[in-house]
Amino acid sequence: xxxxxxxxxxxxxxxxxxxxxxxxxxxxxxxxxxxxxxxxxxxxxxxxxxxxxxxxxxxxxxxxxxxxxxxxxxxxxxxxxxxxxxxxxxxxxxxxxxxxxxxxxxxxxxxxxxxxxxx
Amino acid sequence: xxxxxxxxxxxxxxxxxxxxxxxxxxxxxxxxxxxxxxxxxxxxxxxxxxxxxxxxxxxxxxxxxxxxxxxxxxxxxxxxxxxxxxxxxxxxxxxxxxxxxxxxxxxxxxxxxxxxxxxxxxxxxxxxxxxxxxxxxxxxxxxxxxxxxxxxxxxxxxxxxxxxxxxxxxxxxxxxxxxxxxxxxxxxxxxxxxxxxxxxxxxxxxxxxxxxxxxxxxxxxxxxxxxxxxxxxxxxxxxxxxxxxxxxxxxxxxxxxxxxxxxxxxxxxxxxxxxxxxxxxxxxxxx
Numbered sequence: 001x002x003x004x005x006x007x008x009x010x011x012x013x014x015x016x017x018x019x020x021x022x023x024x025x026x027x028x029x030x031x032x033x034x035x036x037x038x039x040x041x042x043x044x045x046x047x048x049x050x051x052x053x054x055x056x057x058x059x060x061x062x063x064x065x066x067x068x069x070x071x072x073x074x075x076x077x078x079x080x081x082x083x084x085x086x087x088x089x090x091x092x093x094x095x096x097x098x099x100x101x102x103x104x105x106x107x108x109x110x111x112x113x114x115x116x117x118x119x
Numbered sequence: 120x121x122x123x124x125x126x127x128x129x130x131x132x133x134x135x136x137x138x139x140x141x142x143x144x145x146x147x148x149x150x151x152x153x154x155x156x157x158x159x160x161x162x163x164x165x166x167x168x169x170x171x172x173x174x175x176x177x178x179x180x181x182x183x184x185x186x187x188x189x190x191x192x193x194x195x196x197x198x199x200x201x202x203x204x205x206x207x208x209x210x211x212x213x214x215x216x217x218x219x220x221x222x223x224x225x226x227x228x229x230x231x232x233x234x235x236x237x238x239x240x241x242x243x244x245x246x247x248x249x250x251x252x253x254x255x256x257x258x259x260x261x262x263x264x265x266x267x268x269x270x271x272x273x274x275x276x277x278x279x280x281x282x283x284x285x286x287x288x289x290x291x292x293x294x295x296x297x298x299x300x301x302x303x304x305x306x307x308x309x310x311x312x313x314x315x316x317x318x319x320x321x322x323x324x325x326x327x328x329x330x331x332x333x334x335x336x337x338x339x340x341x342x343x344x345x346x347x348x349x350x351x352x353x354x355x356x357x358x359x360x361x362x363x364x365x366x367x368x369x370x371x372x373x374x375x376x377x378x379x380x381x382x383x384x385x386x387x388x389x390x391x392x393x394x395x396x397x398x399x400x401x402x403x404x405x406x
Binding site: 081082083084097101104107112113114117119 | 179180184185203208209276318319320322357390
């Protein structure tokens, strides 16, 4: 499990308006590019000072590539990060609060205890 | 010595700014009642005539990130820029800039470290809605210097609830012993039951009204023991997956004092989450 890397993807994409649009329009290409170019960047450090070991597992890569917020929740991605980014991408296509409520209804089958989000 | 002019605990609802400033068809039906309650709550701070505000809140993965995550952090800087791109995008929050009180920040860091709290610090902190929401509701002119105190209620592992209470007690003691003639308000914001990104989010009210009812009673009555007897890191998952934000209310109960009833209590049942507002006057209610 690489919950930290899932969270890092959601965090770095959410704060970059161009990346939000790119991920909305081309999720597969964005995830592949991000894992290749950004996954091992130590944030706030010079680009040459990289980590060497961070990679998604296949289920994580697939959840991100498919914009699957339910799978991300079940994999233990931080729910605040997923929600914030997905609202940024998809709220615009819906009426007021419609997207947020549909987002919850898609998770109605999930019961307590929720997946652990500790990284 | 400094005076604790008021201790204030509140929810921080990022939708208030937009709800309160919208007009016509965009104005939600609950906005007028919400604004009236906030304006009454604001008076409780205004009457305390504070000179400086200690602001307890929590960064929502804005500046503080999982590669370097402090549990408790004090901002020590001459200024704090505020609100982040995703808060403008989602909530319509404005950009803000608040002055900092570096003397009080330095004092709290030194005294806090000596009292057993290994406080992190930041000399360049962009603050988020956990601090700016109470500025918008309680002091919209944003004219007083602040000392932000950030807590980790967001990224496990977190400190236990009792640690939040202890930090609140320590903040109160430290401010009262600060060699200054200033009047300090200690303001902190958190959540009652709350779910974000899970199946119980954005319901017609908060995800656990029974928890909310008990929580308001604990806070209003200063019932620290009752609260600590029921609330644990594990138990906070049940009322909603973001309910660990309640620990900032527990910190404020510590600051207000064990068994000390709030001088002002109000709440508002909104969709998504319940709002709650509390004020204590340690030196007696101002006239």
